Amino acid sequence: MRLTSLTALAALAGGSAFAQEVNVYSYRQPELIEPIFDVFTEETGIAVNVAFLNAGMVERLQAEGERSPADLVFTVDIARLMEIVEAGVIQPVDSDILTADIPAAFRDPENRWFAVTSRARVVYAAKDRVADEDITTYEDLADPKWKGRICTRPGTHEYNVALAGAYLLHHGEEATRTWLEGLKANLAKKPQGNDRAQVKSIWAGECDISLGNTYYMGQMLADPEQKDWAESVRLLFPVFENGGTHVNISGVAMTKAAPNRDNAVKLMEFLASPEGQQLYAELNNEYPISPETPPSDLVASWGSFTPDTLELKDLAAARPPALRLIEEVDFDG
The missing domain is CATH 3.40.190.10 (Periplasmic binding protein-like II)
Incomplete structure (x- = not known):
């Protein structure tokens, strides 16, 4: 399921036909993440509903508070990610999988944000x-x-x-x-x-x-x-x-509201997994943050x-x- 407006995504707070889902607010361009979400949905049966924003994510989450339908936020640039964290609208995620798959330099010491790619x-x-x-x-x-x-x-x-x-x-x-x-x-x-x-x-x-x-x-x-x-x-x-x-990053954090927290953790862990990292490398021509995942052949050809x-x-x-x-x-x- 794909949503392209905040109004549509907010409607999910009142119920959805999907038994399993995760809701995302994203600053990332649709073409860069939707193909990866599609693979996640195919493998898990968990729908990923996305609202793409150009600005105003912090203000939106603050206004929605505990009623926010959003589980995860995706953004480019560490400064924008930290802005969301410092606004107090996210929660830490303790996951042995994320800790194992994401090097310490690419995640917050307090587990409030996690990088998924670098450029x-x-x-x-x-x-x-x-x-x-x-x-x-x-x-x-x-x-x-x-x-x-x-x-x-x-x-x-x-x-x-x-x-x-x-x-x-x-x-x-x-x-x-x-x-x-x-x-x-x-x-x-x-x-x-x-x-x-x-x-x-x-x-x-x-x-x-x-x-x-x-x-x-x-x-x-x-x-x-x-x-x-x-x-x-x-x-x-x-x-x-x-x-x-x-080098800068793209990253993810979990909202404080997170109505579908367990599914959101599964998506985060998928993105950090060898499969998720390889998808990012092949589909987006970005650098994996996992040292175990090589860049795509095209990216490697650049030097x-x-x-x-x-x-x-x-x-x-x-x-x-x-x-x-x-x-x-x-x-x-």
Whole structure:
């Protein structure tokens, strides 16, 4: 069963034809999680009902309180996940399976949230205009040699705020401000659109490099209208000086209300299992958080990298000061 509105999902609180179900509020795009939920339903007989939100998840859960029909929340970016946790609308989940399958670095010490995938924020580079050695660090993005050659989605988007937050943790406030100013000076056009739109701009000759999450390459290659964009670029995995490649997560948490708690735990455990992790790897071109599950052949073909070692909780805490700096330099202006 699939629901696409909050009104429809809220109606489930009054009863449903499904004897076994679990209700989800999700910031994740439908195409990224519905195929995995379909497999879970086929194997368990538990229906997954999903309401997809663009914003306002915390406010919705706070307003619904104990009456909320939602069992689980799914989101991208550790900062957004921590926002939900800190709002007091979720509950911890003690599961030996989750503890065994998810490495400690990818779950909350108090079992309030659990990562299910990871992704790197990398550089998409024009194959015919940029060499591999031209850009090796995030610091390079502020080099004047890239003036008028960089495209990116808005700096205030969560993906870029997280990257700026990581830069802040590595280098401090003044260096981050200088870096943001340098990056802004190198932009070919006003920040707009999503990560795939930036690759289209490279393909069209509007810029030479862009910032983007790794899994978008897989999505573009699978889309006949976007395949040419993807084939015009290569992925480069920059690192922070004295650090690694910036990595963020998608994650899940259980709501405080959770009317279908047992089924919700089963879904969480399925997503962390070898089968669930392999599905994520093959269907979404994301990196599994399980060290036992390899990336898909396509993802592996993009090359290996060394993940940055910043702790996710620190990355989440860096979001407010990073966003403040982005706004102070008027990055999107």
